[in-house]
Amino acid sequence: MASTNTAYDFDRAENTYAPVQPRVPQPPELRVVEGRASRSAALMRRGMIIFAFVLVLFSAILYNRMMLTELTAQVEDARREYESLIGESRRTQVELESKTSLRSIQESAEALGMAKAEPYQIEYIDLGEGEQVTLTQEEPTWLEAAAEKVHDWFDGAVEYFAELRT
Numbered sequence: 001m002a003s004t005n006t007a008y009d010f011d012r013a014e015n016t017y018a019p020v021q022p023r024v025p026q027p028p029e030l031r032v033v034e035g036r037a038s039r040s041a042a043l044m045r046r047g048m049i050i051f052a053f054v055l056v057l058f059s060a061i062l063y064n065r066m067m068l069t070e071l072t073a074q075v076e077d078a079r080r081e082y083e084s085l086i087g088e089s090r091r092t093q094v095e096l097e098s099k100t101s102l103r104s105i106q107e108s109a110e111a112l113g114m115a116k117a118e119p120y121q122i123e124y125i126d127l128g129e130g131e132q133v134t135l136t137q138e139e140p141t142w143l144e145a146a147a148e149k150v151h152d153w154f155d156g157a158v159e160y161f162a163e164l165r166t
Contacts (some may be wrong), residue, residue, distance in 0.1 A: 098104060140148070
C-alpha cells in the first residue's frame with residue numbers, strides 16, 4: 001500500500017467551519033403558558049374560601065358560647081330569685097299562721113274590749129224548711145222615712161259637687 005492522502009481531504013475540513021462570532025446574550029423568549037396563572041388564582045380563591053368558612057365557623061362557635069354563658073347567668077339569677085321567693089313565702093306563711101291562731105285572735109279581741117258571747121246573745125236559725133232565710137223588717141215611721149229621703153238627697157248633692165271639683 002502506498003501512502004497517499006486520498007483518504008483525508010483536509011481542504012474540505014477547513015472550509016466547512018464558519019467563522020465564530022462572539023455571542024450576544026439575547027433576552028429569553030417569553031411564552032404565555034395558559035393555565036398556570038388560573039391555577040394559582042384558583043388555589044388562592046380556594047384558600048380564601050376555606051379561610052372564610054373557618055372564620056365564620058369560629059365566629060358561630062364563639063357566639064354560641066357567649067349566648068350560652070349569658071343564658072346560664074339569667075337562669076342562675078332566676079333560680080336565686082325563686083329561692084328567695086320560696087323563703088319569703090315560707091316566712092309569710094308562718095306569719096299568717098301565727099296571726100290566725102286562736103290564741104292570737106283571742107288576745108287581739110280582748111285588747112279591743114271584746115268578750116265571748118253570752119248565751120242570751122246567741123240566736124239560732126233553723127234552716128230545716130229548705131235553704132231560705134226570711135228576715136222581717138219593721139216598717140219605718142213617716143219621720144224616719146222623711147229623714148232617710150233628706151239624707152239621700154244630701155248625699156247626692158255632695159257627690160255632684162265633688163264631681164264638679166274634679
